[in-house]
Amino acid sequence: MADAQKPTINDVARLSGVSKKTVSRVINKSPLLNQATREKVESVIADLGYVPNLQARALALRRNFLIGLIHDNPNAQMVLGVQEGILDTIRSTEFALVVRPVDRHSPTLFDDIRRFIEQQRLYGVMLLPPLSERDDLAQLCRDLGCTVVRMGSARLDDDAHLVASNDRQAVSDAVAWLAELGHSRIGFVAGPEGFRSARERELGFHDGLARAGLKPDPAIMTRGTYRFESGRAAGEQLLSAPTPPTAVFSSNDEMAAGVLHAARERGLDVPEDLSIIGFDDTATAAHIWPPLTTVRWPIRAMARTAAAKLIHPSSAASEPSIFLSDLVRRASAITYPPESR
Amino acid sequence: MADAQKPTINDVARLSGVSKKTVSRVINKSPLLNQATREKVESVIADLGYVPNLQARALALRRNFLIGLIHDNPNAQMVLGVQEGILDTIRSTEFALVVRPVDRHSPTLFDDIRRFIEQQRLYGVMLLPPLSERDDLAQLCRDLGCTVVRMGSARLDDDAHLVASNDRQAVSDAVAWLAELGHSRIGFVAGPEGFRSARERELGFHDGLARAGLKPDPAIMTRGTYRFESGRAAGEQLLSAPTPPTAVFSSNDEMAAGVLHAARERGLDVPEDLSIIGFDDTATAAHIWPPLTTVRWPIRAMARTAAAKLIHPSSAASEPSIFLSDLVRRASAITYPPESR
DNA sequence: TTGTAAGCGTTATCAA
DNA sequence: TTGATAACGCTTACAA
Numbered sequence A, B: 001m002a003d004a005q006k007p008t009i010n011d012v013a014r015l016s017g018v019s020k021k022t023v024s025r026v027i028n029k030s031p032l033l034n035q036a037t038r039e040k041v042e043s044v045i046a047d048l049g050y051v052p053n054l055q056a057r058a059l060a061l062r063r064n065f066l067i068g069l070i071h072d073n074p075n076a077q078m079v080l081g082v083q084e085g086i087l088d089t090i091r092s093t094e095f096a097l098v099v100r101p102v103d104r105h106s107p108t109l110f111d112d113i114r115r116f117i118e119q120q121r122l123y124g125v126m127l128l129p130p131l132s133e134r135d136d137l138a139q140l141c142r143d144l145g146c147t148v149v150r151m152g153s154a155r156l157d158d159d160a161h162l163v164a165s166n167d168r169q170a171v172s173d174a175v176a177w178l179a180e181l182g183h184s185r186i187g188f189v190a191g192p193e194g195f196r197s198a199r200e201r202e203l204g205f206h207d208g209l210a211r212a213g214l215k216p217d218p219a220i221m222t223r224g225t226y227r228f229e230s231g232r233a234a235g236e237q238l239l240s241a242p243t244p245p246t247a248v249f250s251s252n253d254e255m256a257a258g259v260l261h262a263a264r265e266r267g268l269d270v271p272e273d274l275s276i277i278g279f280d281d282t283a284t285a286a287h288i289w290p291p292l293t294t295v296r297w298p299i300r301a302m303a304r305t306a307a308a309k310l311i312h313p314s315s316a317a318s319e320p321s322i323f324l325s326d327l328v329r330r331a332s333a334i335t336y337p338p339e340s341r
Numbered sequence C: 001t002t003g004t005a006a007g008c009g010t011t012a013t014c015a016a
Numbered sequence D: 001t002t003g004a005t006a007a008c009g010c011t012t013a014c015a016a
Helices: A009-016 A020-027 A035-048 A054-061 A076-090 A109-120 A135-143 A167-180 A196-211 A228-239 A253-265 A283-287 A299-311 B009-016 B020-027 B035-048 B054-061 B076-090 B109-120 B135-143 B167-180 B196-211 B228-239 B253-265 B283-287 B299-311
Strands: A066-071 A096-101 A124-127 A147-152 A162-165 A186-190 A221-223 A247-250 A275-279 A293-296 A326-328 B066-071 B096-101 B124-127 B147-152 B162-165 B186-190 B221-223 B247-250 B275-279 B293-296 B326-328
Touching (some): A009 A035, A076 A096, A076 B076, A076 B096, A096 A109, A124 A135, A124 A299, A147 A299, A167 A186, A167 A196, A167 A275, A167 A293, A186 A196, A186 A228, A228 A247, A247 A253, A253 A283, A253 B283, A283 B253, A283 B283, B020 B035, B066 B076, B066 B109, B066 B299, B076 B096, B076 B299, B096 B109, B124 B135, B147 B299, B167 B186, B167 B275, B167 B293, B167 B326, B186 B196, B186 B228, B186 B253, B228 B247, B228 B253, B247 B253
Parallel strands (some): A066 A096, A124 A147, A147 A162, A186 A221, A247 A275, A275 A293, B066 B124, B124 B147, B147 B162, B186 B221, B247 B275
Antiparallel strands (some): A293 A326, B293 B326
16 A cells, blocks of 8 residues: 555656646746646646655755754753744745754764765754854855854854844843842852853853942852753852852753752752742743743744745845843742842 | 765766766675775775765665654653664664654644655654554554654554553552552552553552552542643642642653642642652753652663664564663652651 | 666756 | 756666
8 A cells, every 4th residue: 555656747747638847847836837737737736646756856956955953952942942943934845854963072073964964965954052153063064065054142153144042131131130139149150161152141140240230259150061960069169158149140940950959958948048040941940949030042933033044045044133032030039138038 | 165066976987987887886885896896986985075865866766765753742851862862873874864843733733744754755754652652643654655663651563663661560660669668648640631651650550559559549649731730730639638648659750840849839848748759750850859759761772773673674673662661769759757757 | 797778756958 | 838858866677
């Protein structure tokens, strides 16, 4: 049953009494076609359940219909959000989404990517952070004849090749809000060095303090790896400062959860004794106790736009590339001093 | 720079002074080839940086090199784990992984999947739960001439078309362990009706009680939707029973986190007043407080095997299909009554 | 062990 | 507005 040879363009041509070129014109919606002819061919196509062979088209057109997603798993929800966003855009087209997780520490990273693009002859590629921050990787893809759109947290490239959130602004706003709540000792957990997102968030932190007229205090600022354990260590460090912070901004949710654990282990209550804000709005953020106030960025919408820039470079390339994030206010950050005490 | 026409098999043939068929033989590692010829051709291939055109191969071979992953986002970490597992297997081959998230409640689900498979002419498809539990979908893929491997939590199909965890056994073990810890009032939060995984876990729960010589008590058993909020509601319900449970098994982590919130809102301490066990070992499980004891299934390994069954049906089809899960013991489940009280 | 001719299913060229 | 013919880059007969 599965092997009832799929009908080809020849079958359609024969059955509708036209040449295959005419059928091809119908498929490609050529404008110069007799309406009657078109309708006849279309009805045969429907009858037969004919679906054009994409591989053959790709061969003849000397171009492919594959979009590649290359990433080194920044976090599961983000990768999945991106996939959904890309699909939103390409679902009604002939394009397909091919994924390739890679290891950015692998010595063969370059070759892996080259091989992937060459072998599959990708039409376009989307790069996720932190890979997207590397100009050499973007250049590699271009040299391979493949359009690239990079997703990041700052202006990594020109509008045609970029979708980015404005992390600096978002963090600045979050910190300013903590200050409005009455906090004047605000701790900071930075992300790992070498990550552009980490740097942007760090800049945003300083911006926020400045807006509130506060001075940064190195005693309550530290750095983590974006992983849970590092957040816990960072929390311990900050909370054992001579004058500990009353609020902490963590550069991502996973570390924020770590800070929360550290506080708990010292017998502190969150948010009564310590307010915490994270970044990313991962699933965890809403499911920990107390629910985490955090910065959410519109990943899916960004990916939708990114895909549009890839497949309609002419019309979509100039669409806005910078997306605004917003602060999701949950229970982990409250006024200082707490009202109910 | 990008448009330096890629070399073709003809270029290789010309430069190495052989026919294209011979080059083809080299590419396909045909055994009957003069060693010297092979080496010469290989060196030309290397010089040229020639990469065979997969689309052309696909056309000539009348088969494709695309594996599809169809899912309705059971949870982000699982989907990503599956993608990584599949890539582990296909990385060194010519296959690529094409993903297609779908909406299982969409009226066009059937057509969406058909269109995807027909259009991309997939070689094989992997189905994730809960979609994988539907025989009609698996049959659809087969009718379209595409091998299918289903991932599930029970024997949904024969070995050649299945990778499954043994949820029933895993839950039974978890519940038996709670009993060993001294709990005799063990509550249960079931997953949504219609989910095979939910049923298996439910059966496992009863098995576990039976093994411990305990009777199920409907007053401390309820059902959720696998979502956080439903877990919270379930927790409230169980904890307001005339004689509330001292431990709860939740059919997934997300609901377990909800039960935890419910307990907290009633002023209960976890695990001192209530032990909780979840299922899935999502990222959240390790990051909530207290860290959640949960069942972990070897998703990536399962996906690796699934991919092998797809691309090497002859050798891998008979590999074992049932994978064992294990209990990850963290702080959320302790003895009853608690020792330190 | 190697080569020739034909074909896979589509589109481009150029006439009609 | 349509159609014959030659690509596209590769593989499978079938010879040599």
